Amino acid sequence: MDQHFDLVVIGSGSGNPIVDKRFADWKVAIVEKGVGPLDSFGGTCLNVGCIPTKMFVHTADTARVPEHGAALGVDLALRGVDWPAVRDRIFGRIDPLAAGGERYRATGRENVTLYRGTARFTGERRLAVDTADGPVTITADQVVVAVGSRPDVPDVPGLDHALGYHTSDTVMRLDRLPRRMTILGSGFVATEMAHVFSSLGVEISVIARSESLLRHEDTDVARRFTELARDRWDVRLNRKLLSAGREGDKLLLDLEGPEGAEVLETDELLVATGRRPNSDLVDAAAGGLALHPDGRIVVDGRQATSVAGVWALGDVSSPWRLKHVANHEGRTVQHNLLHPDDLRSSDHRHVPHAVFSSPRIASVGMTEQEAQVSGRAYVTATREYSGIAYGWAMEDTTSFAKVLADPATGELLGAHIIGPEAPALIQPLIQAMSFGLDARSMARGQYWIHPAMPEVVENALLDLPLD
Numbered sequence: 001m002d003q004h005f006d007l008v009v010i011g012s013g014s015g016n017p018i019v020d021k022r023f024a025d026w027k028v029a030i031v032e033k034g035v036g037p038l039d040s041f042g043g044t045c046l047n048v049g050c051i052p053t054k055m056f057v058h059t060a061d062t063a064r065v066p067e068h069g070a071a072l073g074v075d076l077a078l079r080g081v082d083w084p085a086v087r088d089r090i091f092g093r094i095d096p097l098a099a100g101g102e103r104y105r106a107t108g109r110e111n112v113t114l115y116r117g118t119a120r121f122t123g124e125r126r127l128a129v130d131t132a133d134g135p136v137t138i139t140a141d142q143v144v145v146a147v148g149s150r151p152d153v154p155d156v157p158g159l160d161h162a163l164g165y166h167t168s169d170t171v172m173r174l175d176r177l178p179r180r181m182t183i184l185g186s187g188f189v190a191t192e193m194a195h196v197f198s199s200l201g202v203e204i205s206v207i208a209r210s211e212s213l214l215r216h217e218d219t220d221v222a223r224r225f226t227e228l229a230r231d232r233w234d235v236r237l238n239r240k241l242l243s244a245g246r247e248g249d250k251l252l253l254d255l256e257g258p259e260g261a262e263v264l265e266t267d268e269l270l271v272a273t274g275r276r277p278n279s280d281l282v283d284a285a286a287g288g289l290a291l292h293p294d295g296r297i298v299v300d301g302r303q304a305t306s307v308a309g310v311w312a313l314g315d316v317s318s319p320w321r322l323k324h325v326a327n328h329e330g331r332t333v334q335h336n337l338l339h340p341d342d343l344r345s346s347d348h349r350h351v352p353h354a355v356f357s358s359p360r361i362a363s364v365g366m367t368e369q370e371a372q373v374s375g376r377a378y379v380t381a382t383r384e385y386s387g388i389a390y391g392w393a394m395e396d397t398t399s400f401a402k403v404l405a406d407p408a409t410g411e412l413l414g415a416h417i418i419g420p421e422a423p424a425l426i427q428p429l430i431q432a433m434s435f436g437l438d439a440r441s442m443a444r445g446q447y448w449i450h451p452a453m454p455e456v457v458e459n460a461l462l463d464l465p466l467d
């Protein structure tokens, strides 16, 4: 029998918090198929994304303290890494959170029904869900499509499930640490996981198809990061993976590079080559939803899709696959559901991101290469951490903050930081850009605590050659 609801939310990641107490009078369904090896409730960020990765990153940073201590004359030693303890501490916190979230949705509110299964559109605002109790048909006045994305694995001969490769969905739950791990890709996941596993003692090889890691970052940042990565990992740039195979416990990767063919032998392979939107899993086209060529659902500024009453947010529709963007878009959808006569748009003017590798990277606004292409007048200034007092304290020789501004007005156009605490240091610059504070006012209109790390930002701003 068909079930009709006021609202159906598909996906329990950033879609789930939309349904708060203001929806107490609405008849609501939430549909979730499960993510990761345990088919968990709560989406990517909680179960296989931001949260576990950053718990591993913090652990990795801790394991590297002896390396940093040596430069300061402090003799520390890493005596060992108890991988099962590390892994189980992290998932021992996360798995109960996911289970608790699911319990609340299953039993916590009378007006909310949780369906566990994959939802597929069979018409406009009409869905079929395969649940453990059999198929259900759901119709609704309003539908929120928050189905996210999944790892995208390239079509390479031998690179199939039988090979036993990992993605970010599985690599954090390895039974044991391998001696060697190869990572295919050179973006967010690749560089964060290379930091995690190398800090815990694994020999890392990174296969990048371009000539730098993190090539979407400002070129100065990507260049510095790549130089540092080459000191730490076996970084193979300009490489193509031609085929993959297994010989007993070993994986053999056939690569083609600037010096011809090479075979890389490894124990585990992490494929980190991007993600694809889950619009196909939900059969968005059958629901009448317009799609971009890359599979993202088309939305307008208000997160409305091409079908009245259907909204989309997060990785399935956004060009930014970031949790803070998905959350922001979720709040837009929530407001628009509750206030149909006063619709709001999402604010995508200054979307920042951070890469939690080592060193850390944080960025907002235009890179220098984007500023060049845009043709707009700009000036830049770069201040090394070694040029501020706290940088001396840390004996830092490689980190910097770079800012871009309009020479005439001082309007901040972009900021890029590579080094310790970059994600925290960039926040005042995001604030300045969001609220229209120009570089000169920002630098001189407030006190900067001395001798703290934000002085690197203050000095970069003061160094800008403004008219």
Ligand SMILES: Cc1cc2nc3c(=O)[nH]c(=O)nc-3n(C[C@H](O)[C@H](O)[C@H](O)COP(=O)(O)OP(=O)(O)OC[C@H]3O[C@@H](n4cnc5c(N)ncnc54)[C@H](O)[C@@H]3O)c2cc1C
Binding pocket: 010, 011, 012, 013, 014, 015, 031, 032, 033, 034, 035, 041, 042, 043, 044, 045, 046, 048, 049, 050, 051, 053, 054, 117, 118, 119, 120, 146, 147, 148, 149, 168, 189, 278, 281, 282, 313, 314, 315, 316, 320, 321, 322, 323, 324, 325, 326, 356
């Ligand atoms: C390893 C990793 C680390 C990351 N780290 C960060 C970070 O540090 N900072 C950051 O900002 N972002 C990070 N991200 C990105 C961030 O996790 C995503 O942008 C965010 O979680 C997307 O939220 P969402 O709600 O769009 O999708 P999800 O959270 O993926 O939610 C979608 C849900 O829909 C379900 N679903 C899919 N199809 C169906 C269907 N047909 N029927 C029913 N249910 C369905 C899925 O099972 C899933 O639970 C990371 C991502 C990864 C993979």
Ligand SMILES: NC(=O)c1ccc[n+]([C@@H]2O[C@H](COP(=O)([O-])OP(=O)(O)OC[C@H]3O[C@@H](n4cnc5c(N)ncnc54)[C@H](O)[C@@H]3O)[C@@H](O)[C@H]2O)c1
Binding pocket: 154, 155, 184, 185, 186, 187, 188, 189, 190, 192, 208, 209, 210, 214, 241, 272, 273, 274, 275, 320, 321, 322, 353, 354, 355, 356
């Ligand atoms: N700190 C964070 O905010 C964070 C952390 C992890 C993931 N994420 C999000 O998750 C998404 C997925 O991360 P990701 O690292 O998988 O994607 P990514 O887009 O950051 O990087 C993908 C990498 O794979 C390479 N690549 C693509 N196809 C390839 C192929 N066929 N062969 C070889 N290399 C190939 C690309 O050149 C790139 O280096 C990101 O878009 C990001 O938004 C965010």
